[in-house]
Amino acid sequence: MALSERYASILKTVSKPGRYIGGEFNAVMKNKDDVRCRFAFCFPDTYEIGMSNLGVRILYDVLNRHPAIWCERVYAPWVDMMEKMKTYGIPLTAMESGDPVGDFDLIGFSLQYELCYSTALAMIKMANVPLLSRDRGEECPIIIGGGPCAYNPEPIADFFDLFNIGEGEEVLLEICELYMKMKREGRYSREGFLREAARSIEGVYVPAFYDVSYHEDGTIAAFTPKYDDIPTKIKKRIISDLDTVPYPEKPVMPYIETVHDRIVLEVYRGCIRGCRFCQAGMVYRPIREKSPEVLCKTAKCLYENTGYDEISLISLSISDYSRLPELCDNLLSWTDDAKVSLSLPSLRIDSFSEELMKKTTGVRTGGITFAPEAGTQRLRDVINKNVTEEDLMRAVGIAFRGGKGNVKLYFMDGLPTETMEDIAGIADLAKKVVGEYYRLPKPQRPYGIGVTISVSCFVPKPFTPFQWEKQDSFETLLEKQAHLRSCIDDKHIRYTYHDAKVSAIEAVFARGDRKLGKALALAAEEGIVFDAWDEFFSYDTYMDIFARTGIDAAFYTTRGFGLDEILPWDMIDCGVTKAYLKNERKKAYEEKTTPSCAEHCNGCGANALGGKNRWCH
Amino acid sequence: MVSLNPNGFYNLRFRFRKVGNLQFVSHLDLVRTFSKIAVRTKLPLWFTEGFNPKPKLVFSPPLSIGVESETEFLDVRLTQYVDPETALAAMNQNVTEEMRFFDAYYAETKLSDIAFISYEIRIQTAGVSEELAKKCQETLLADTVLAVKKGKDGEDKTVDIRPGIHSLTVEEKDGALLLYATLSSDSSSFLNPDLLIRVLKEKCNVFAKDDPTEEFLSVKRIAMLDKDMKDFR
Numbered sequence A: 001m002a003l004s005e006r007y008a009s010i011l012k013t014v015s016k017p018g019r020y021i022g023g024e025f026n027a028v029m030k031n032k033d034d035v036r037c038r039f040a041f042c043f044p045d046t047y048e049i050g051m052s053n054l055g056v057r058i059l060y061d062v063l064n065r066h067p068a069i070w071c072e073r074v075y076a077p078w079v080d081m082m083e084k085m086k087t088y089g090i091p092l093t094a095m096e097s098g099d100p101v102g103d104f105d106l107i108g109f110s111l112q113y114e115l116c117y118s119t120a121l122a123m124i125k126m127a128n129v130p131l132l133s134r135d136r137g138e139e140c141p142i143i144i145g146g147g148p149c150a151y152n153p154e155p156i157a158d159f160f161d162l163f164n165i166g167e168g169e170e171v172l173l174e175i176c177e178l179y180m181k182m183k184r185e186g187r188y189s190r191e192g193f194l195r196e197a198a199r200s201i202e203g204v205y206v207p208a209f210y211d212v213s214y215h216e217d218g219t220i221a222a223f224t225p226k227y228d229d230i231p232t233k234i235k236k237r238i239i240s241d242l243d244t245v246p247y248p249e250k251p252v253m254p255y256i257e258t259v260h261d262r263i264v265l266e267v268y269r270g271c272i273r274g275c276r277f278c279q280a281g282m283v284y285r286p287i288r289e290k291s292p293e294v295l296c297k298t299a300k301c302l303y304e305n306t307g308y309d310e311i312s313l314i315s316l317s318i319s320d321y322s323r324l325p326e327l328c329d330n331l332l333s334w335t336d337d338a339k340v341s342l343s344l345p346s347l348r349i350d351s352f353s354e355e356l357m358k359k360t361t362g363v364r365t366g367g368i369t370f371a372p373e374a375g376t377q378r379l380r381d382v383i384n385k386n387v388t389e390e391d392l393m394r395a396v397g398i399a400f401r402g403g404k405g406n407v408k409l410y411f412m413d414g415l416p417t418e419t420m421e422d423i424a425g426i427a428d429l430a431k432k433v434v435g436e437y438y439r440l441p442k443p444q445r446p447y448g449i450g451v452t453i454s455v456s457c458f459v460p461k462p463f464t465p466f467q468w469e470k471q472d473s474f475e476t477l478l479e480k481q482a483h484l485r486s487c488i489d490d491k492h493i494r495y496t497y498h499d500a501k502v503s504a505i506e507a508v509f510a511r512g513d514r515k516l517g518k519a520l521a522l523a524a525e526e527g528i529v530f531d532a533w534d535e536f537f538s539y540d541t542y543m544d545i546f547a548r549t550g551i552d553a554a555f556y557t558t559r560g561f562g563l564d565e566i567l568p569w570d571m572i573d574c575g576v577t578k579a580y581l582k583n584e585r586k587k588a589y590e591e592k593t594t595p596s597c598a599e600h601c602n603g604c605g606a607n608a609l610g611g612k613n614r615w616c617h
Numbered sequence B: 001m002v003s004l005n006p007n008g009f010y011n012l013r014f015r016f017r018k019v020g021n022l023q024f025v026s027h028l029d030l031v032r033t034f035s036k037i038a039v040r041t042k043l044p045l046w047f048t049e050g051f052n053p054k055p056k057l058v059f060s061p062p063l064s065i066g067v068e069s070e071t072e073f074l075d076v077r078l079t080q081y082v083d084p085e086t087a088l089a090a091m092n093q094n095v096t097e098e099m100r101f102f103d104a105y106y107a108e109t110k111l112s113d114i115a116f117i118s119y120e121i122r123i124q125t126a127g128v129s130e131e132l133a134k135k136c137q138e139t140l141l142a143d144t145v146l147a148v149k150k151g152k153d154g155e156d157k158t159v160d161i162r163p164g165i166h167s168l169t170v171e172e173k174d175g176a177l178l179l180y181a182t183l184s185s186d187s188s189s190f191l192n193p194d195l196l197i198r199v200l201k202e203k204c205n206v207f208a209k210d211d212p213t214e215e216f217l218s219v220k221r222i223a224m225l226d227k228d229m230k231d232f233r
Helices: A003-011 A054-064 A079-087 A114-126 A168-184 A190-200 A292-306 A324-335 A354-359 A377-382 A389-401 A420-438 A474-487 A500-510 A516-525 A539-548 A578-589 B020-024 B027-040 B084-093 B130-140 B193-204
Strands: A037-043 A069-075 A106-110 A142-146 A162-164 A210-214 A220-225 A263-266 A310-314 A341-343 A367-373 A406-413 A450-457 A493-497 B010-018 B057-059 B067-078 B101-106 B116-124 B146-150 B156-160 B165-173 B176-184 B216-225
Touching: A003 A079, A003 B020, A003 B216, A037 A054, A037 A168, A054 A069, A054 A106, A054 A168, A054 A263, A069 A168, A079 A114, A106 A114, A106 A168, A114 A500, A114 A516, A142 A168, A142 A190, A162 A168, A162 A190, A168 A190, A263 A292, A292 A310, A292 A324, A292 B027, A310 A324, A324 A341, A324 A354, A354 A389, A367 A389, A377 A420, A389 A420, A406 A420, A406 A474, A420 A450, A420 A474, A420 A493, A450 A474, A450 A500, A474 A493, A474 A500, A500 A539, A516 A539, B010 B084, B020 B067, B027 B057, B084 B101, B116 B193, B130 B165, B130 B176, B130 B193, B146 B193, B176 B193, B176 B216, B193 B216
Parallel strands: A037 A069, A037 A106, A106 A142, A142 A162, A263 A310, A310 A341, A367 A406, A406 A450, A450 A493, B067 B216
Antiparallel strands: A210 A220, B010 B067, B010 B101, B057 B067, B116 B176, B116 B216, B146 B156, B165 B176
């Protein structure tokens, strides 16, 4: 039986076979004879989620613009397909060519969240590539990690040959160019290539070239490069000018429905705020905006190449874009006629206006989401959220008058300095939102009201002012969740919360060091996969694995890290200085806020990275 | 002469195929995909009214997942007359090889006039022989052919599918069974070819191994017919 028939035959026995077919419109096909570098871009989650990731779309486009590089997509097969592939001896393959991933030159992984690690390792195994970097031979592909999780690559350092720190558009191309050059000149060897990459390409971290030693208490004693010619500190890469960097104008069009099935327009990178828990707000600095002219041109082009009926403006906080009215008006000049709607996710409470609401699809959907993050002004000052209760009441008032009866409020519990009073404040705030609705005259509220409080657990993340903070114990978080429930006495308020167990495991991997490699290797051996999915995540399994590999989870979660401790991620320079983070932490404990970059420069240090931007000086 | 529909639109019909891996794209996903393809063509589309305007598209009877087709029909409503050849070229620029468009014309008939669909079914299974082919044919052409079907309420019910089988042949070819079947396909008596396979599994020991690497089924629509058994147009 031909392989294609065999594959088709197997696809008839699994759920959602459309995930595995490839052949989408705009998928890039190349002639193998013209290609000198084959790059498998892996996303360690399902097709539906991976296809929605903007980073993958951007890098797929950038790499494929190079005539000698063929970048293909790879997603994690769902468990039923994984099982069949194992049974019938089918290796992990790439979407475009259908070729085994293990035969590629380079394999890149987009690491978006810590809970994808087990899936990434499962994919390496399915590709028939040795799991540990040190076990890989000359014929093995080079495995590269990138994305937000690469800001603390240490827990997965054993499995990756190289990490790309920072924005990948230029670095990945440089890595591919170096690979092709060394092959062409006949001087390629794994070690030689990695050495040269670590030495000559900024933003490249090769974990095997660094030694880590530990104190008796488990904290890091020293982090030492093995060679003199590689950097002791790896500087994150950024794209200087977002107006000129390529942006995908012909995205691959999925046949099946994906999570974000629409035009995604990246408006700017970075964030002028500085919420003290937020990693993205720090590591994506400095802020760099695109011009409305470029954005409008891109949007029109994307519409013509895709046929989507929705454009989503993406950034960390869209209402902070300095030329938002201009951009919206320009887009609305043609989108209405084309029956294309605009959506603006991540709206801040203090900048939400009636005008903004009317311009967006929100009008149709009957619901709106805001993120006060904490229940009292005191705690909001601690985390530097810089929004007030008045801001929230004004925002929900506009939403209610605009016909939106469903308000979703995002909070976090377990934040540093949090007390039960702050927890009760969450319920109180929600109640005031309900009250705001009933203050409207009756004819203005023909629809019902529902307020959903969604509470996630604080996870201390590298490169934030809270990177040293301890996480609440599991018991404390449960108490807080129970207390919040007891404070809610209004039938219009619905309360949902994240599983504290998931957040604990997240914290272990977010703040972990290289000692966790053993635990992850064991997890891979035991076939653990898809931890980001509730139905597969098992806290007990992880605790068991930690116990068997001598890992004390509390060391990474409920232990406060010392301010003078060498942190596992200290070898990375993300632009924002440690001194700035320390000072921000101090201000948090003093309940003092820091103004946004738009008000004045706070001296975080990221401006030293350069970049065309309007805020840094 | 092409006439404007009294409701103010032109009804342009396309005939296309959906083959290869596209058999794994569900009808619902196909509909969503076509909305976007239609927009990409820049044809003067007629949009539905309401909060969520979409181009109006009407399809021939839905294909099940796992069934290919050489002949599917799509009616697209246009606000202006467009030369069919131009529209055809525009469609083909916006789809992949597995979904080619063959014809475009302003339709006089309704898609609900499709009365029969012909299928080519290839079964690769253990023990294929001329005798097995004969047995399969006799089984499916018996006076009554009982098949278990899932009813709308989710309950299994046994139905006689024989009235839905207009014509059928089974032969042995290159070690596989080759079925040609023309099945009733109007909306009131649509017969899914899957029921034929189920009968063969049960009565003729087809696919007994249940091993997808050794056994293979391919189902493909090859023609759509009107009530007079003429090619539908």
